[in-house]
Amino acid sequence: MIELKFMVDNLWILISALLVFIMHLGFSALEVGLTRQKNTVNVLFKNMFIISAGLITYALVGFNTMYPGNSFNNILSIGGPIGFTDVTKNLTHAYGDYTYYSDFLFQAMFAATGATIVSGAVAERVKLSSFLLFATLLVGLAYPIAGAWKWGGGFLDDMGFYDFAGSSVVHAFGGFAALACAWLLGPRADKYTNGKINTLSGHSMPLVAIGVFLLWFGWYGFNGGSVLSADPAAVSLVFVTTSLSAACGILSAMFISWFMNKKPDYIITANGALAGLVGITAGADIVSIWAACVIGLISGILLVFGSNLIERILKIDDPVGAITVHGICGIWGTIAVGIFSAQHDVLTQLIGTTIISVFAFTFSLLVFGAIKKTLGIRINGKLEQQGLDLLEHGHEAYPDFKTSS
Numbered sequence: 001m002i003e004l005k006f007m008v009d010n011l012w013i014l015i016s017a018l019l020v021f022i023m024h025l026g027f028s029a030l031e032v033g034l035t036r037q038k039n040t041v042n043v044l045f046k047n048m049f050i051i052s053a054g055l056i057t058y059a060l061v062g063f064n065t066m067y068p069g070n071s072f073n074n075i076l077s078i079g080g081p082i083g084f085t086d087v088t089k090n091l092t093h094a095y096g097d098y099t100y101y102s103d104f105l106f107q108a109m110f111a112a113t114g115a116t117i118v119s120g121a122v123a124e125r126v127k128l129s130s131f132l133l134f135a136t137l138l139v140g141l142a143y144p145i146a147g148a149w150k151w152g153g154g155f156l157d158d159m160g161f162y163d164f165a166g167s168s169v170v171h172a173f174g175g176f177a178a179l180a181c182a183w184l185l186g187p188r189a190d191k192y193t194n195g196k197i198n199t200l201s202g203h204s205m206p207l208v209a210i211g212v213f214l215l216w217f218g219w220y221g222f223n224g225g226s227v228l229s230a231d232p233a234a235v236s237l238v239f240v241t242t243s244l245s246a247a248c249g250i251l252s253a254m255f256i257s258w259f260m261n262k263k264p265d266y267i268i269t270a271n272g273a274l275a276g277l278v279g280i281t282a283g284a285d286i287v288s289i290w291a292a293c294v295i296g297l298i299s300g301i302l303l304v305f306g307s308n309l310i311e312r313i314l315k316i317d318d319p320v321g322a323i324t325v326h327g328i329c330g331i332w333g334t335i336a337v338g339i340f341s342a343q344h345d346v347l348t349q350l351i352g353t354t355i356i357s358v359f360a361f362t363f364s365l366l367v368f369g370a371i372k373k374t375l376g377i378r379i380n381g382k383l384e385q386q387g388l389d390l391l392e393h394g395h396e397a398y399p400d401f402k403t404s405s
Contacts, residue, residue: 002093009097012230013106019221020109022214024051027116030211031123032397034202034267034320038387039124040397046119046128050135054112057140062111063104066144067152074155076145097229106225110170114143117174118364120320121182125189125384128392130377134368138177142363146173146356161352162344165226167282167333168353175327176357179316180364185377187317189384197312200319205266212270216246219277223284238284241292242277245284248296249276249303256304267321268304274325275299279333282349283341291340298336299329331357 028047032040064079082104090100098106115135122131147169149156163169191198202208223242227234253272257265279299280292287295306324310316316323334353338346371377379388389396 006093006097009229010099010102012235013098013102013225013228016221016225017102017106017109019218020106020225021051021218023109023218023222024112024116026211026214026216026218027113027120028211029207029214031120031320033204033207033209033211034120035123036200036387037203037398038389038396040203040389041393041395042128042388043119043123044397045393046131046135047116049132050112050115050119050139053132053136054115054139055108057136058108058111058144059104060140062140062144063107065141066107066147067103068148074153074158075149077148079144110166110222111139111143113170114174114177114360115139117171117322117326118178118181120322121178121318122185123319124388125378126181126185127375127377127379128388130371130375133375134181134364134371137367138364142177142360142367143173146359149356150352156352156355159352160344160348162286162337162341162349163282163334163352164285164337165223165281167278167280167330168356170330171278171281171326172330172334172353172357173360175323175325175330176361177364178318178322179327180361181368182316182318182323184365184368184372187315188319189381191317192315202267202319208267208270212273216273216277219246219281223281227285234285237289240289241280241284241287244289245276245280245292245296245299246273247276248293249273249279249300252297252300253303254300256301260304268307271307271321271325272300272303275303275329278326278329279336281330282333283337286337286343287340291336295333295336295340299332302328302332327357 024047028044031043031047035043060081061079063082065077068077068079115138118135118138119131148154150161150163150169151157188200191200219242220239223238224235227238249272250269253275254264254269257268276296276299279295284292303321303324306328307321310318310323331353335346335349338344338349368377383391
């Protein structure tokens with residue numbers, strides 16, 4: 001019976017890892033759809049690199065930094081590569097409900113997400129080599145350090161901070177890293193002209209829809225896999241809370257933006273699903289289904305007003321809305337655990353999400369700032385005007401389909 005449970009639980013972790021892997025295709029499709037045709041290959045290139053760098057750096061240093069074991073001092077412990085010690089006993093139920101390698105693969109799929117979030121916020125004007133360097137450092141060093149503070153048994157975990165699947169550890173982390181990078185990089189050349197905010201429309205709304213639905217589909221592995229077993233009651237609750245929060249995020253974002261703009265905004269509505277998904281991720285396993293609805297509704301509202309704050313007041317150009325979806329809604333979802341769960345309090349949740357967000361912002365400000373001073377982080381005006389695909393990569397995404405940029 002123990003062996004059967006071990007096999008089923010391990011299989012579910014591996015299936016969940018594959019679902020999270022599919023999310024990277026969703027991120028790629030979403031970013032491509034929300035940016036202009038002339039930069040499509042560049043967007044795909046960045047996202048292809050991120051999953052590769054994420055897996056390799058997480059294997060080399062990230063996994064054992066994030067999960068250091070008994071040697072952890074609760075703040076920082078840089079780990080070594082996986083597979084250099086005898087893990088034979090860790091391939092049986094002696095390790096837990098799944099094997100050591102299943103654990104690594106599932107967590108590795110999470111690791112690249114932070115850099116993927118940043119990719120969308122800096123799209124269409126970031127220098128490729130500089131972004132690749134930054135993404136590697138973010139995934140390989142900063143994310144495992146922050147993750148260890150909660151999921152590795154660090155000081156945030158000791159203080160009672162709760163983040164089930166990563167509203168803060170993954171999403172707020174990525175969102176505030178994106179905020180720092182987008183601020184340092186500056187807006188696209190034609191975004192703000194003569195005091196006017198110009199709409200730089202993405203070139204493919206069908207790809208946006210595909211991206212959102214792939215991300216939603218993958219989120220069942222992201223949240224459902226974070227149960228860390230195939231327990232029917234726990235997984236089914238997580239599936240329902242995840243679904244309802246996403247659905248409510250769509251509705252609130254749709255109606256609020258429709259009222260404010262006098263027309264239904266498809267991009268805001270699509271991002272409303274992601275806002276609801278990010279919001280529920282911290283407490284999907286412990287909040288009630290009706291609390292999940294409230295979390296999703298407020299996430300959608302925050303998306304609308306947060307997007308206006310970022311674009312119109314702060315004048316930060318975020319082509320895909322990553323800062324609001326992941327940063328603001330990630331913080332809200334984490335705090336919501338303290339509101340809707342009797343076992344956790346708002347103050348602890350607020351302190352925890354603030355620490356992670358400030359760390360991500362500060363790390364990104366310093367590292368991306370250093371890259372800006374040394375290598376440069378922005379492409380030249382000619383590249384930005386003509387597009388990155390042909391001049392930087394040597395080919396176009398749609399060579400037989402010509403439109404004006």
